[in-house]
Amino acid sequence: MKDKNELNHLLKINFPIIMAPMFLVSNLEMMKAGIRAGIMSTFPSLNYRKDGELEKVLDELNAYCKLHSGSYGVNIIVQKSNPLSLKHTKICLEKQVPFFITSLGNPKDVIDGAHAYGGKVFCDVTNLVHAKKCVDVNCDGFIAVGQGAGGHAGPNPLQVLIPALKEIFPNTPIVAAGGITNGAGLLSVQVLGASGASIGTRFIASTEAGVNDNYKNAVVSSGMDDIVMTTKLSGTPCAVINNDAAKKMGYTQNWLEKWLSSNQQTKKWFKMLVQIRGMKKLEKSVLPNNYQSLWTAGKSSELVHDIISCEEIVNRIKQEHEKILKELSHLI
Known part of the structure; x- marks a missing residue:
């Protein structure tokens, strides 16, 4: 290949x-x-x-x-x-x-x-x-x-x-x-x-x-409908697991936040502030022995069923890819 x-x-x-x-x-x-x-x-x-x-x-x-x-x-x-x-x-x-x-x-x-x-x-x-x-x-x-x-x-x-x-x-x-x-x-x-x-x-x-085991297990247990978009974390739409922490934070910026994000004089500094706050929230959530639960993830969590090594993940994808290619060749 x-x-x-x-x-x-x-x-x-x-x-x-x-x-x-x-x-x-x-x-x-x-x-x-x-x-x-x-x-x-x-x-x-x-x-x-x-x-x-x-x-x-x-x-x-x-x-x-x-x-x-x-x-x-x-x-x-x-x-x-x-x-x-x-x-x-x-x-x-x-x-x-x-x-x-x-x-x-x-x-x-x-x-x-x-x-x-x-x-x-x-x-x-x-x-x-x-x-x-x-x-x-x-x-x-x-x-x-x-x-x-x-x-x-x-x-x-x-x-x-x-x-x-x-x-x-x-x-x-x-x-x-x-x-x-x-x-x-x-x-x-x-x-x-x-x-x-x-x-x-x-x-x-x-x-x-x-990251902590709670985060990993949340990815394994979450389905596609458990992933939502929020602009509260960084100012740009971001995908997170829709748990209690995400619901408490909210999904959209209020009118003042939107104005500060678009105003020519304030947008650079306000976006910087939003991102710094968002980073701190995420940092609290990923550390070991921490019970915060604001976690980013994509809808492919629906297809994640176990916690294995990175090399095992790659090898599994390689094997699946090769297997499907062979199956498709029989259909042509």
Whole structure:
């Protein structure tokens, strides 16, 4: 598969899966497990906010990649409301991170910096307008974020978003994100025109994930109808498990919050405040021995039934993918 799949070739991996970057969930052990399994492991730079933390993790991952067939990348929120965007970008470029995913802003500086040493940059897109802006600054690919994704999900179904992107931007690789957790899901988005899939929620229920067991078990026990969208957490629609904590927080911003988020003089600082508050709420919820329960997850929790290692998850997806391909060949 390595020689045939453009994502494998472009990102120097051997199976077309990206372990999606998940705030406060993605950790070093998950990254190493994904690298050993031959996929692209990614994490949000905001998981490492203390001085020296990010540099240490990048040094360790750069050394680890030399020994295994997978690779790693960093997700950077390039929106102005992220106070660490410029600092983290500078650190990652200095350490020559091989792969970036950018979210919620202008990715030009990240793209230009990564291309200077051969790094690749895929941009989160939820519609064709976002995609056009990213192509204009020479992105290497799209993360097509559709309905059902965990965290900041998109409004459009992948069945429409992927073919539309493929039709208008035929030379730009697409990775599908949203509702994918198994080999059938991976194959389905490949049929639509994607080169691979970004998978997040399935990896929350992994032995390596550093979140508390209550969170992992909630992913296993939640169905698709237990996932709701809220703008109260970060100002952008975000998918969470609809438990008592989510109901107490609420799902939509009030009129004053909406005004502060859109006013030219206040939106940058208010969005920054909302995001900082949201990060603190989530941080309380994921730590071991903590009984807070505000948890992000996608609708693919419906298909997550056990807690296993990251390598077992990847191997299971590979086996399912291969099995379905053989079954389909008999139908043709």
